[in-house]
Amino acid sequence: MIAFFVAVTTGVLSGFGVGGGTLLLLYLVSVAGVEQTTAQGINLLFFLPAALLAIPSHKKNGYLDPTIIRPAVVGGMVFAVVGAVLAHWLDQELLRQLWGGFLIGVGVLTLFR
Amino acid sequence: MQGEASEISKTPLFTHKSPHFSHTKREWGDFVYFLFGALAGGLNGLFGGGGGAILVPLLLSIGHLEERKAFATSVGVMLPISAISAVIYFLNGSVSVGEALPYVLGGAIGGILGGKWFSKANPVWLRRGFAILLIVSGVRSFL
Numbered sequence: 001m002i003a004f005f006v007a008v009t010t011g012v013l014s015g016f017g018v019g020g021g022t023l024l025l026l027y028l029v030s031v032a033g034v035e036q037t038t039a040q041g042i043n044l045l046f047f048l049p050a051a052l053l054a055i056p057s058h059k060k061n062g063y064l065d066p067t068i069i070r071p072a073v074v075g076g077m078v079f080a081v082v083g084a085v086l087a088h089w090l091d092q093e094l095l096r097q098l099w100g101g102f103l104i105g106v107g108v109l110t111l112f113r
Numbered sequence: 114m115q116g117e118a119s120e121i122s123k124t125p126l127f128t129h130k131s132p133h134f135s136h137t138k139r140e141w142g143d144f145v146y147f148l149f150g151a152l153a154g155g156l157n158g159l160f161g162g163g164g165g166a167i168l169v170p171l172l173l174s175i176g177h178l179e180e181r182k183a184f185a186t187s188v189g190v191m192l193p194i195s196a197i198s199a200v201i202y203f204l205n206g207s208v209s210v211g212e213a214l215p216y217v218l219g220g221a222i223g224g225i226l227g228g229k230w231f232s233k234a235n236p237v238w239l240r241r242g243f244a245i246l247l248i249v250s251g252v253r254s255f256l
Binding site for chain 2 (some may be wrong): 001003022037039051053058071074077084085098
């Protein structure tokens with residue numbers, strides 16, 4: 001039940017595109033004690049309905065730019081597979097630390113750009 | 114040339130609608146977004162999330178997108194990319210449908226609400242909140 005409510009809250013943020021998945025990953029690993037790659041898999045599955053159901057509203061409001069989405073998705077598909085395979089090949093603890101470093105880097109970039 | 118550069122500096126760099134760009138520049142734009150997608154997709158697959166965290170700042174700073182468009186467009190890009198990464202996680206046996214089910218259901222409801230409330234959200238607050246969320250999350254993951 002707690003899992004469900006956490007997912008609703010982070011789902012709102014995911015629909016916004018504001019890092020709901022980041023928060024959910026943190027909950028899964030730090031609070032629920034789920035293993036890193038399992039948490040990552042759950043997070044990916046969780047994002048699918050959240051994004052799918054947020055998109056009609058975004059489209060209606062004219063916030064989606066298909067001229068960006070098309071080339072970005074083409075570029076993303078191959079590397080999405082590479083990244084996912086790499087995640088299963090790397091040491092779990094290293095993966096968690098890389099993730100932490102990645103978050104801090106992007107956060108600082110966003111805040112002080 | 115110089116005057117032209119300052120004139121276009123406020124318009125989105127790679128928008129197809131922009132009258133300032135020739136066909137060649139448009140193709141450059143496609144290539145840049147291809148690279149953005151590749152970077153965000155690779156990291157999103159590696160970390161099981163966070164692709165939007167790199168894509169949104171790129172769309173804001175290099176693509177010069179308006180805040181709401183950057184966030185929403187990022188959701189549109191990350192959906193198919195996350196789906197294909199999820200397949201790999203599933204095939205590797207990292208995650209089962211049963212484990213993910215409560216999160217998937219909650220995510221569905223959250224997504225609907227997020228889409229509806231998005232227009233009322235404040236972009237500046239969104240960006241700052243997002244940045245703080247990332248930094249706090251990052252620091253906590255080392256603790």
